[in-house]
Amino acid sequence: MLFRPCIDIHNGKVKQIVGGSLRDSGEDLTENFASDKDADHYAGIYKAYGLTGGHIAMLNAGGTPAYDATKEQAVKALKAFPGGLQAGGGINAGNAYDFIEAGASHVIVTSYVFRDGRIDFERLDKLRNAVGREHIVLDLSCRFRSLRDETGNEEGAYYIVTDRWQKFTDTRLENRTFDILADYCDEFLVHAVDVEGKKSGVDDKVLGILANIPYTVTYAGGVSSLSDIEKIKSIGRGRIDVTVGSALKLFGGHLGIEEVVGCIQS
Numbered sequence: 001m002l003f004r005p006c007i008d009i010h011n012g013k014v015k016q017i018v019g020g021s022l023r024d025s026g027e028d029l030t031e032n033f034a035s036d037k038d039a040d041h042y043a044g045i046y047k048a049y050g051l052t053g054g055h056i057a058m059l060n061a062g063g064t065p066a067y068d069a070t071k072e073q074a075v076k077a078l079k080a081f082p083g084g085l086q087a088g089g090g091i092n093a094g095n096a097y098d099f100i101e102a103g104a105s106h107v108i109v110t111s112y113v114f115r116d117g118r119i120d121f122e123r124l125d126k127l128r129n130a131v132g133r134e135h136i137v138l139d140l141s142c143r144f145r146s147l148r149d150e151t152g153n154e155e156g157a158y159y160i161v162t163d164r165w166q167k168f169t170d171t172r173l174e175n176r177t178f179d180i181l182a183d184y185c186d187e188f189l190v191h192a193v194d195v196e197g198k199k200s201g202v203d204d205k206v207l208g209i210l211a212n213i214p215y216t217v218t219y220a221g222g223v224s225s226l227s228d229i230e231k232i233k234s235i236g237r238g239r240i241d242v243t244v245g246s247a248l249k250l251f252g253g254h255l256g257i258e259e260v261v262g263c264i265q266s
Contacts (some may be wrong), residue, residue: 012069058089
């Protein structure tokens with residue numbers, strides 16, 4: 001189990017937000033924290049602690065002026081910690097190598113490999129050819145979707161969401177999905193979007209799914225205390241890596257990096 005730190009960037013600023021509030025319009029965005037420091041400041045801290053494998057999340061839509069400002073911050077962070085961070089947000093086969101060249105160990109991709117709600121294997125092949133499987137993280141961030149069966153009974157499951165977590169795909173978060181996609185990536189990242197940024201505790205059901213995944217996977221969402229980290233360690237039997245965002249003192253929370261690392265290593 002490893003601590004994978006994060007740098008979330010929105011409108012060219014390092015922020016911590018409630019993930020479920022993201023909208024392309026920018027309306028109703030709920031911010032937990034907005035920094036007056038650039039992204040390379042945080043990359044430098046992670047480098048000093050030797051915390052590799054963290055992720056940069058660019059939260060603006062690709063091709064917009066806001067994305068350009070956000071990308072600029074991301075590149076600053078990558079150059080401050082070469083090989084130590086992964087970069088995600090607006091990544092596709094055409095630009096993925098640019099981020100590897102800028103210093104990213106991996107690119108993190110979701111929306112590009114899902115088209116019309118389904119996995120696009122042609123795009124997966126293009127992405128793998130562009131940077132190599134060893135440089136790809138597939139982000140299978142998910143939300144719970146309640147459905148009714150043929151008899152009218154309510155049921156539901158976790159489905160992968162794309163486009164800054166606004167759109168449901170028809171792909172469920174389940175063992176079969178990971179097995180299908182494992183040939184195309186080195187790792188997986190899963191945000192439990194329903195609890196992301198809320199500091200209200202982790203999503204036990206998502207963790208229960210990840211506990212049975214035989215691949216490198218990082219969980220993000222809702223971590224607010226050391227007991228949450230202990231729960232992830234217990235449910236995942238020490239195999240699920242973890243991201244802590246809003247709860248860190250770095251981002252206005254109450255947990256120090258030393259505390260988090262100590263809890264994970266204990």
